[in-house]
Amino acid sequence: NAGVTQTPKFQVLKTGQSMTLQCAQDMNHNSMYWYRQDPGMGLRLIYYSASEGTTDKGEVPNGYNVSRLNKREFSLRLESAAPSQTSVYFCASSETPGGVYEQYFGPGTRLTVT
Amino acid sequence: QKEVEQDPGPLSVPEGAIVSLNCTYSNSAFQYFMWYRQYSRKGPELLMYTYSSGNKEDGRFTAQVDKSSKYISLFIRDSQPSDSATYLCAMSVITGGGNKLTFGTGTQLKVEL
Numbered sequence: 001n002a003g004v005t006q007t008p009k010f011q012v013l014k015t016g017q018s019m020t021l022q023c024a025q026d027m028n029h030n031s032m033y034w035y036r037q038d039p040g041m042g043l044r045l046i047y048y049s050a051s052e053g054t055t056d057k058g059e060v061p062n063g064y065n066v067s068r069l070n071k072r073e074f075s076l077r078l079e080s081a082a083p084s085q086t087s088v089y090f091c092a093s094s095e096t097p098g099g100v101y102e103q104y105f106g107p108g109t110r111l112t113v114t
Numbered sequence: 115q116k117e118v119e120q121d122p123g124p125l126s127v128p129e130g131a132i133v134s135l136n137c138t139y140s141n142s143a144f145q146y147f148m149w150y151r152q153y154s155r156k157g158p159e160l161l162m163y164t165y166s167s168g169n170k171e172d173g174r175f176t177a178q179v180d181k182s183s184k185y186i187s188l189f190i191r192d193s194q195p196s197d198s199a200t201y202l203c204a205m206s207v208i209t210g211g212g213n214k215l216t217f218g219t220g221t222q223l224k225v226e227l
Contacts, residue, residue, distance in 0.1 A: 040219060042202065043158070043217040045215070048214065092157075103215065105157030
């Protein structure tokens with residue numbers, strides 16, 4: 001099992017450009033999450049999908065959109081990138097909504113917006 | 115004020131030392147408490163979780179929760195260079211909408227030979 005995979009690993013964008021970060025999991029998990037990690041701020045939840053067909057905002061959703069394409073895939077889109085979106089982005093998945101279930105994280109995407 | 119506070123370190127200890135990592139929190143609704151370990155340029159991975167006050171032990175690691183003081187700790191005994199990583203505490207309020215975690219900022223630990 002590959003677990004949680006993310007593409008791309010690195011990306012440099014100019015201000016105003018758009019891009020989509022891809023995430024896929026092969027553990028048959030129902031719930032998927034997008035986080036950003038910034039120095040001194042820790043991991044902050046951007047959006048999550050408790051189950052296929054649902055998405056909800058997290059702590060810092062502004063400037064992002066998500067799509068739960070199917071049970072395996074959850075993408076994050078930046079429509080008009082800003083320097084404030086320079087960060088490391090992590091996708092995670094967990095078995096089910098509710099309860100305490102381990103969130104499995106992908107390797108991250110390092111995004112720089114100039 | 116952040117819901118979860120964690121000393122960012124860095125913390126440098128000699129091999130074999132006992133390490134104490136701590137977090138405080140303000141939201142009394144948090145029910146589950148976790149510690150994640152993150153190696154450089156990798157995603158976090160779950161180390162331990164607990165949901166009750168008291169201690170939980172797993173090998174060289176002990177997680178401690180004091181709900182009355184809103185304080186959690188992770189102790190590492192006989193620390194090894196391979197323990198060098200960033201340790202993130204995380205907490206959750208369980209709702210029907212998913213297991214949403216609130217993370218601390220992480221403490222960077224270096225165990226030196």
